Amino acid sequence: MPPSRKRRSxxxxxxxxxxxxxxxxxxxxAEVARELGIDAGLLSNWVKDERRRVDAATAxxxxxxxxxxxxxxxxxxxxxxxxxKDIQFLKKASAYFAAMQHNRTGSN
Structure with missing residues (x-):
């Protein structure tokens, strides 16, 4: 059985x-699909969807x-x-340093 190919998203x-x-x-x-390395049928669906979205917005x-x-x-x-991502990092860093500060003051 051949290995299954991972589906790109x-x-x-x-x-x-x-x-x-x-x-x-x-x-x-076809030209744009080749350039992007994607299936032309997939791109065709995206083009149809985008044209519908633009038409709906215009309406x-x-x-x-x-x-x-x-x-x-x-x-x-x-x-x-x-x-x-920066905010999540800073939250983790502040929690770490708060815990470190608590451990220092709690051990005295």
């Missing part, structure tokens, strides 16, 4: 960015994000994720 941001490489540039799905009177706004949103999400 993609973030929502990656899917949207990949879809917009097709939508915004007019390049073919509600919302304007979809342009390239620069999408890039800024991705950068901000990345920054928030990094700051969340």
């Amino acid at each position: 993609y973030t929502a941001e990656y899917k949207v960015e990949a879809a917009h490489r097709v939508i915004d540039t007019g390049r073919t799905i 509600r009177g919302d304007t979809p994000l342009d390239d620069s706004e999408r890039a800024e949103l991705l950068a901000l999400r990345k920054r928030v994720a990094e700051q969340d």
